Amino acid sequence: MRVVVIVIAALMTLGLAAFGVVTAQKEAGPTSLLALATHLISSAKGTSTPPVIIATAAPRGPVVSDASPAPLVVAQNAPASAPAAVAAQTPAPAAAPASASQCSNPNALGLSRVVQIDTTGGPAFGTEHFKQYDFLRDKEVVLTFDDGPWPENTPAVLKALQDNCLKATFFEIGEHATWRPDLTKLLVAAGMTVGSHTWSHKDLAKNPYAKDIEQAKQEIEMGVSAVTMAAGTPIAPFFRFPDLQQPPDLITYLGTRNIATFSTDIDSFDFKIHKPDDVIKSVLTKLEKNGKGIVLMHDFQKGTAEAMPQLLAQLKANGYKIVHMVPNAQVTTISKYDDMVRAQDKFSSTNNTRPENSVVKTISE
Numbered sequence: 001m002r003v004v005v006i007v008i009a010a011l012m013t014l015g016l017a018a019f020g021v022v023t024a025q026k027e028a029g030p031t032s033l034l035a036l037a038t039h040l041i042s043s044a045k046g047t048s049t050p051p052v053i054i055a056t057a058a059p060r061g062p063v064v065s066d067a068s069p070a071p072l073v074v075a076q077n078a079p080a081s082a083p084a085a086v087a088a089q090t091p092a093p094a095a096a097p098a099s100a101s102q103c104s105n106p107n108a109l110g111l112s113r114v115v116q117i118d119t120t121g122g123p124a125f126g127t128e129h130f131k132q133y134d135f136l137r138d139k140e141v142v143l144t145f146d147d148g149p150w151p152e153n154t155p156a157v158l159k160a161l162q163d164n165c166l167k168a169t170f171f172e173i174g175e176h177a178t179w180r181p182d183l184t185k186l187l188v189a190a191g192m193t194v195g196s197h198t199w200s201h202k203d204l205a206k207n208p209y210a211k212d213i214e215q216a217k218q219e220i221e222m223g224v225s226a227v228t229m230a231a232g233t234p235i236a237p238f239f240r241f242p243d244l245q246q247p248p249d250l251i252t253y254l255g256t257r258n259i260a261t262f263s264t265d266i267d268s269f270d271f272k273i274h275k276p277d278d279v280i281k282s283v284l285t286k287l288e289k290n291g292k293g294i295v296l297m298h299d300f301q302k303g304t305a306e307a308m309p310q311l312l313a314q315l316k317a318n319g320y321k322i323v324h325m326v327p328n329a330q331v332t333t334i335s336k337y338d339d340m341v342r343a344q345d346k347f348s349s350t351n352n353t354r355p356e357n358s359v360v361k362t363i364s365e
């Protein structure tokens with residue numbers, strides 16, 4: 001009789017718990033359900049096994065027996081906030097340099113860093129003449145180009161730079177810029193720094209400029225105005241004297257205009273040696289000796305343009321890093337010199353006032 005009563009009691013207990021078991025099955029796997037059923041039967045027999053807790057994202061409350069041993073957690077969903085907590089404990093990756101993120105060539109030399117030059121008071125750079133501001137670290141190189149823009153050569157130099165995700169500084173001759181303003185605009189659009197290199201590349205340490213500072217100022221300022229006009233936007237207050245002839249009174253004048261003077265650390269002499277292999281050898285030999293430097297080249301020279309791809313590859317192979325210079329402000333032109341540049345266009349016509357697309361139309365191709 002006692003056995004019958006125990007069995008009936010067990011069946012009744014199972015029946016009353018059926019609803020809970022079915023519900024629990026939705027929340028737990030087969031192992032959890034089996035453990036629960038075993039626990040209920042064991043309770044009916046007067047024995048006991050450790051209770052089971054099935055935790056869910058939205059817990060319904062544990063299903064337990066009257067016994068109170070330490071609970072055994074069979075399954076537990078992580079709280080919704082856990083992923084965020086893990087993410088917060090994981091350091092964010094370091095931001096990639098701007099040049100790297102914009103560079104589609106994984107084998108490119110790329111920029112190492114960008115330095116901003118405060119041109120207030122007209123500081124002077126380039127240890128060949130000025131020792132105070134030697135801002136480059138070991139193995140760092142600044143690429144600079146004079147005497148452009150020039151057809152074919154300037155675009156070829158630009159392509160080599162862009163292929164290697166690099167930027168450089170171009171000191172343009174004003175007269176050249178007026179001949180091909182599209183090339184100046186091309187450099188500006190590519191993010192290059194564009195400065196000036198006088199109107200017509202006159203040696204300002206020689207007469208008549210050495211005797212007449214006003215003529216020398218005019219040569220400088222017309223260059224600034226012309227390159228600015230060609231660029232279609234204000235350019236950098238960066239200036240390099242032709243032939244690196246730098247009269248002290250003109251350096252003082254540039255200081256009043258907040259225009260920085262750039263000499264060089266390494267002169268490639270590419271205007272003399274011409275051959276691409278010799279240009280490369282000149283630059284690398286001098287860099288090896290100096291360890292770093294602002295390098296002077298000429299995008300006017302065909303040999304330099306042809307040398308650029310291999311030169312950049314050699315710079316990378318030898319562990320050099322490229323630094324790009326940018327100004328903290330742009331140069332402001334002086335109106336009377338702007339007018340002088342406009343007056344140089346001897347073939348301009350007052351009749352040419354209509355937009356080109358209203359004058360010239362393609363009617364057949």
